[in-house]
Amino acid sequence: MPISRRDFLKYTSIAAAGTAVSFSDAELFSHLFAITPESNEDVRYIPTYCEVCFWNCGAVAAVVDGKVKKLEGNPYDPRSRGKLCARGNAGIGELYDDDRLKHPMIRTGARGDGKYREASWDEALNYTAEKMIKIKNEYGPESVAFMMHGGITTHLMNLGKAFGSPNFGFPSYGQCRAARMVAYDLTYGADVGSPERVDMANSRVIVFFGTHLGENMHNSQVQDFTEALGNRAKIIVVDPRFSTAAGKADHWLPIRPGADMALMLAWINIIISEGLYDSEYVNKYTTGFDELKESVKEYTPEWASKETDLPADIIVETARELGRYAPSVCIHPGRFTAWHGNDTQRERCIAILGAILGTWGRKGGIYLASKAPLSGVAGMSYPVPSKVSIAKGPHHFAQPQLMQAVRRTTITADPYPIKGWVVAGTNILRAVPNPVKSIEAIMKLDLLVAIDIRPLDTAMMADVILPECTYLERHDSLKIDRGVSLSVGIRQPVVEPLYKSKAGWWICKELGNRLGVGEYFPYETYEGHIKKECSAMGIDYDELTRVGTKFYPGSDNPYITNENQPVFKTPSGKIELYSSQLAAQGFDPIPKYNRIEQPEKGWFRLLSGRSPVHSFSRTANNQKLFELFEENVLWLNARIASSMGIMDGQNIILVNSDNVRSEIIKAKVTQRIRNDCVYMVHGFGAKSRLLSRARGRGADDSRLMTRFVSDPISGSTGMRVNFVRIEKA
């Protein structure tokens, strides 16, 4: 009965042959559902793509008489392959959450005290636009900054640029991807993509550094990982915590937090000195090998053993395993790469390891992005901002997207004031460390606008709240997936928006009209815009709306062959083991090890991560997920716990080095973590009184992160530098 895989192949081979897909709706999706309609009931199966998290899996909604009954993965979509994760399966819980924001609101009390009155859309938008124009007139358009995440990004970027601001903040950049993107760009002249182009399904060895895939639920990648488990790939998990992935590993290396580079540099040294590297590949595609060889000589297994707290023989054994199975080795570059402030160099080590093992463009390593050309509607030309963006901070290699830099400038007004924030689809008070600083910044603003679906804590600080509808109720930009193949997916409403909520595109367009930049929204509906784009891309729009995701025939070329040679857009045109660009800016051109501070006795390093059933802080209130994971708990080493007299399930409070106290959290006394660190799942401790389930549950990790170290290269915000002690509650 494994229908989906076979159909998937059937479908893709038809697409590859260039023939139009001729399945009817019923044939396409009805096999996923067993819905027996009562007489007269209207049953429809509508494809779209998910946004309970950012993975954007192709999904299909079964809609019975205007109500969503069930969601399934779209078998023709590369990110879901017919399977939704727990969150995707719980999408209905987002749509039908009674706590959703239902109508626009304007603040009546003091900022942060949660007093609002209902407003009409017209009034709320006029109010917003007036305040934005006032800031523009007094300080210039760059004094309004735009913060965002998710489907609304395209629309809000369009609005921000049209308005004339160069200031954008993406928590997902500085708090997650920046270090990785910069490191791969410096090394290979390209990022590894998002989703990362890891060919895990074909890997013989997979290495995770703190990447707890499975808990970190990235659908297609988790499917690939379990595929690798089924193929009995060797799994090496380097993590101070025995994660689910570690539970699947052949080698769990419970490393001392912050010593990852010591292990990687020792691995590089062993692989080079034992001749385990791919010399042909290295000669042909890389530059700086001799410098690398010289530079890593000092990093012996014995030295690394002291730094990492791992046995030297295991370090040697694992290095040899990497060499033995190269190039079918995947060292996962990770997400949430913002750890200790040396993150770009740590990611450089991963990139360099991959390079000497010859993994880029090789089966089981990192596959090459589809090169298929894709035309589209010509982009807008925006006014050139008169002032330079502050969102890079002082970080030469960063993209101007650092939320941290926006916050800092908002507080200091240096080099110029930031007076307005438009925040959409991201809960700044949780997503950025040290919410006290965020509140300090917010208090300096003349205007805080929140566009959100739920009354999350940040929204409840806003002067005006604009309720967006969920992904099941709106159009958004096309999903262009340059995975192994090139594909295009559509998000389309499966039901009408509930309450008075509105689509992000509509909110931005209406605001645009009121700000006098309506010409940047040259469409009546976003559907109209997508239709135009489709025709420019040569896609049959009607077919796309029926199928959900469309593959481009013959667009895959994942591996290096004689005909398919990789292009490295670095200054040398090669993989830069030695980075001339880093050297030019005064950074180590080859990563060097620097020891980071370790906690004193009685103190623990605070680590945080993910639950497979939650996305950041945004799903904590979803009944279908809440009942599986109501609140976070604090993982604490069992031996330490017993020495402190702390029992499993006991209420405790964490106090950090700046004397900030956490909310009450329950202890999870476990063998699964080292004794010098503690761990919790991110995203809990909500304060908003409008979140009936999430409110007051568990502890907020970001609150304890009063310290962070900005990586000097990428500006990535290292958040694992906070120490906490434990008090009984």
Next chain:
Amino acid sequence: MSKYVMVIDQRRCIGCMACIVACKAENDVPEEHFRTRVIQEVEGQFPKLRMELRSELCNHCDNPPCVYNCPTGASYKDKETGMVLLKKNRCVGCKACIASCPYDARYIDPRHGYADKCTFCSHRVAKGKEPACVQTCIGRSRIFGDIEDPESEVSVLLREHHFEVLKPAAGTEPKVYYINRILKG
């Protein structure tokens, strides 16, 4: 005649809980009740640890105590499919089945007062579809099929692998099989 079984390949389960949510959405399972769960067990002492992930659900036993102990005949073993099912309108909510099930597989639906549990998604199977949990299983850890058909994936898997059932000593002859070890031979 068929005999439907589920094979759980524990090596491939990643503990993502997609199966649990899909099951609830498919079968309108009431809040705070579940037809399936994923148990995570860890043994050993730091740093020598071993983890087991184990999906549990009704075993659709061949020798089902819940059926024998049901005083009204509401619980029954379907002869066509081998599934243990429930005639809701006959159930009086006496909880005899709950007490007799060694696997804690049943709950009382608080909205209607009758007992309920995993049905192997019989309504889906009747239409030739996979159970909801199987369809969504991220790890392809849950495999469903007819063991009477020697060509079915479940038959092949059970032929090629060592498997176990839960609480064999209870004598219930479960139809949910667990694969946890590598290939025979």
